[in-house]
Amino acid sequence: MSQGQTGVASIGHPMIAQPTHDELSEQLFVRDLKIHLMTAIEPTQRKIAEDVAADFGGTTSNDPVTELRQKMFESESFRSYMAVKRESQRQLWSAIGSSVGRQAASLTALGTIAEPLGSVTVDEAFVAPHYITDADIHLMPGGNALDDGSVLQGAVMDRGGAVYMLGRNGGMLNDLRGQTAMAHLLGLYPDVEPVRILDLGCGVGSSTVPAAQCFPSAEVHGVDVGASMMRYAHARAEHLGVAVHFSQQSAERTNFADGSFDVVYSCVLLHETSQAAVGNILAESRRLLRPGGVAIHLEVPLMNDFTALWDELSAVLESEFNNEPYWRGALSSDYATLMRAAGFKDVQVGYQSTAVVARDAAKVFKPESDGVFRSWFVTSGRA
């Protein structure tokens, strides 16, 4: 990543909650605590785990991860590590929540767009799926579907997400996944000139805006489960000067007509859902595409590609203690089979190198992962 690109990525946008002097210190503390846990504490736990796994012959066990998990929780230092790790996440939301709450009035004012380029549609009768309401994803208090009639939960999610990603996903824009999905489209499907694009499970729109930037003449839509999130996503996109139409809908079944999109994509959506939902989302992305249209689903690296048992255990623990409802399932699925079963042709499965700006990116797509944040798992196919 060059200096210039880093600069661009860290510019941010007008809608993001602005911290005071002390709030920024508080947020940087959370960021650095997480880095400290990752770099100073976790490597020792990893070594202990390797030692423990060697003792019980981890490679020959039927379920080595479950066995390793059980053994690790017998260790006091591991339990403390887990407790502080979770507390770091709770401190993140606590710090962001205070800062956003303080700015309620100004954020609400910023969220009111006089002459919008795009739109936002919320559905008062909408019932969020169980995987959203069973437990708050990422421990974000109130969860993704929280709606108090404001933009505040969206503001919490946006700022929290940017701090959580520790600047590895495009700073305060947090948009590298969307850029990477678009780079995949440009690289593998150069013939597609999208007129209508849909981002499923778009969150605050950080991965949706790159589609509108990459294809300025296309009509871009985004759907997700939270009304506050959708209002915020709308305001955020407007402040970034792009037209996006956000609506509160489930990615499993939207109200758009059959064959009404050229491109349907999702970014790190699948692992926040369920086994049944993944099938439904893939089928929905197929239903919505016109013949020859392209679906792209981007995820974190799959578990089959983890080389160490500790990485697999870490994934299990993320699911259990950071409320990632379908982490293990989504990351161990055979997407080639699932995509074909959903009716896609020419199915692709691999890793797309992280793009900072889709059109300028190298557009590298290959079978193996370059590691977390350096590349993203992508499956795609044609209708």
Place this chain on the structure above:
Amino acid sequence: MSSACVHLLASRQAKHAGTQADEGTLAVGSIPRTPKGLAPIPGQRDADEQTLSMIVALTSEVTVIRARLDTCERLLVENGVLDEGAIEGFTPDAGAQAERDLLRKRTLEKVFRTLQESGEAELAARKAQAE
């Protein structure tokens, strides 16, 4: 220096009050603080988890205070109130040193109170048993 710091503190309080007046607390809704779905950490005592959480929160507070003090010092130098290195070069006189020593003693007593109490309780129990 102390009057400058008091001035800064006062302006901070005024600014903070102003901010609160401008923004209200939560205009539309309230941001919740407790997430749904906190799985128990196997084998971890609640009290230990709470203690660790409090230490993390206090560490956060300490870093925030340290950053604010750093800003304060830099602004004082920048605005010519203090010379560069004035803080490092400062030696308290006997009276100031005695006040500081007292403050430190109070902090130690406060933080390590439970340690003292548990030792004293154990000793008392041993004595009672011996009698």
